[in-house]
Amino acid sequence: MDAPLPEPEPLKALIEALRRLPGVGVRSARRMAYYMLQYDLTGADLLSRALSGAVQGLRHCARCNSFTEDEVCVTCLNPKRDPSLLCVVETPADQNMIESSHGYRGLYYVLMGRLAPLEGVGPQELQFDRLLQRSSDGLVREVILATNFTAEGETTAHYLSELFRAQGLSVTRLARGVPAGSELEYVDAGTIAWAIMERRIT
Amino acid sequence: MDAPLPEPEPLKALIEALRRLPGVGVRSARRMAYYMLQYDLTGADLLSRALSGAVQGLRHCARCNSFTEDEVCVTCLNPKRDPSLLCVVETPADQNMIESSHGYRGLYYVLMGRLAPLEGVGPQELQFDRLLQRSSDGLVREVILATNFTAEGETTAHYLSELFRAQGLSVTRLARGVPAGSELEYVDAGTIAWAIMERRIT
Numbered sequence: 337m338d339a340p341l342p343e344p345e346p347l348k349a350l351i352e353a354l355r356r357l358p359g360v361g362v363r364s365a366r367r368m369a370y371y372m373l374q375y376d377l378t379g380a381d382l383l384s385r386a387l388s389g390a391v392q393g394l395r396h397c398a399r400c401n402s403f404t405e406d407e408v409c410v411t412c413l414n415p416k417r418d419p420s421l422l423c424v425v426e427t428p429a430d431q432n433m434i435e436s437s438h439g440y441r442g443l444y445y446v447l448m449g450r451l452a453p454l455e456g457v458g459p460q461e462l463q464f465d466r467l468l469q470r471s472s473d474g475l476v477r478e479v480i481l482a483t484n485f486t487a488e489g490e491t492t493a494h495y496l497s498e499l500f501r502a503q504g505l506s507v508t509r510l511a512r513g514v515p516a517g518s519e520l521e522y523v524d525a526g527t528i529a530w531a532i533m534e535r536r537i538t
Numbered sequence: 539m540d541a542p543l544p545e546p547e548p549l550k551a552l553i554e555a556l557r558r559l560p561g562v563g564v565r566s567a568r569r570m571a572y573y574m575l576q577y578d579l580t581g582a583d584l585l586s587r588a589l590s591g592a593v594q595g596l597r598h599c600a601r602c603n604s605f606t607e608d609e610v611c612v613t614c615l616n617p618k619r620d621p622s623l624l625c626v627v628e629t630p631a632d633q634n635m636i637e638s639s640h641g642y643r644g645l646y647y648v649l650m651g652r653l654a655p656l657e658g659v660g661p662q663e664l665q666f667d668r669l670l671q672r673s674s675d676g677l678v679r680e681v682i683l684a685t686n687f688t689a690e691g692e693t694t695a696h697y698l699s700e701l702f703r704a705q706g707l708s709v710t711r712l713a714r715g716v717p718a719g720s721e722l723e724y725v726d727a728g729t730i731a732w733a734i735m736e737r738r739i740t
Binding site (some may be wrong): 341342343344346349350352353354356357358359360364366367368369370371372373374376377379380381382383384385386387388389390391393394396403404405409410411413427428429448449493 | 547548551554555558559560561565566568569570571575578582587588589590592595612614618620631633651705733
């Protein structure tokens with residue numbers, strides 16, 4: 337839907353800028369722009385200031401690479417966390433998910449991506465050297481690879497496991513299997529196959 | 539998904555602000571925030587400035603109520619447009635849609651909403667008095683009601699048609715019928731019923 341009506345410049349600029357958000361096409365951008373300008377000027381103002389605040393105020397934690405206001409983030413500085421465990425995740429959202437399971441008390445490293453050669457994302461783009469430096473601090477004994485169970489996540493895990501093993505660290509991967517609370521009838525065959533292969537003696 | 543990890547304040551503020559966009563929940567907001575901060579700082583900056591630019595630079599056209607930078611918008615000032623026709627639409631997006639059909643050369647009035655009593659949107663919120671003032675300029679002869687064919691759009695059209703008739707204007711509504719290029723088999727029964735009722739002699 338091209339706009340054949342002459343649109344005022346600030347509106348055009350806003351629609352173009354909104355389109356840069358992931359998952360937002362030209363129609364959504366237009367709807368968002370109209371909505372904010374008509375019903376939520378306060379929200380538009382808030383968002384404008386939040387964006388510039390975040391761009392200026394946030395950087396990557398020197399230890400875990402997640403977003404933080406300071407040199408090192410609160411999680412990495414928490415003395416109650418076990419420094420011998422390092423959990424590698426793709427994004428801060430994954431980190432939050434693991435944290436909300438209350439099943440992990442070690443530290444994290446956030447890759448901020450995954451290996452995707454077709455998109456030009458290699459070990460250099462993900463700064464694997466920084467991660468390897470982090471894991472060789474003498475305290476880390478086990479690295480838990482918690483990248484996604486997608487083709488790219490698996491590739492990343494495989495690649496990293498070789499690097500960590502070369503450092504003499506013990507490397508583990510999250511368990512694959514049937515999700516909690518699910519009925520076998522509705523679980524996909526690939527998952528069942530994994531669950532059988534990795535069955536445990538109880 | 540609550541974040542049990544302590545998130546830096548600017549990140550929290552950004553996620554909260556993004557959630558005010560229509561159709562954006564907490565997960566999307568988080569994904570957008572991470573994405574912008576990781577991969578598109580320029581975009582975040584652009585969006586921030588586009589928002590404040592639009593909030594400060596745009597207002598409602600004194601004649602058609604659409605967004606404009608000036609007192610009266612370019613469309614309303616266009617001398618080639620027929621001032622005896624006034625097309626009433628709900629949003630600027632609807633206006634663009636009609637314009638892109640290249641089937642209309644009159645003027646517009648943008649309601650910026652529709653009657654929705656349950657949401658507290660009545661004739662006063664939509665400033666019907668402004669619209670009635672616009673339609674009584676002595677030049678307008680026909681008002682084309684192009685609100686949506688939803689329950690609320692129909693109600694709005696019905697309500698407005700009475701007001702315009704009281705002004706002695708001729709009032710029309712967009713035709714209902716089978717969409718161009720569609721096969722009858724796949725058109726819903728309600729549309730077919732309308733198309734039969736409003737069949738034309740050819």
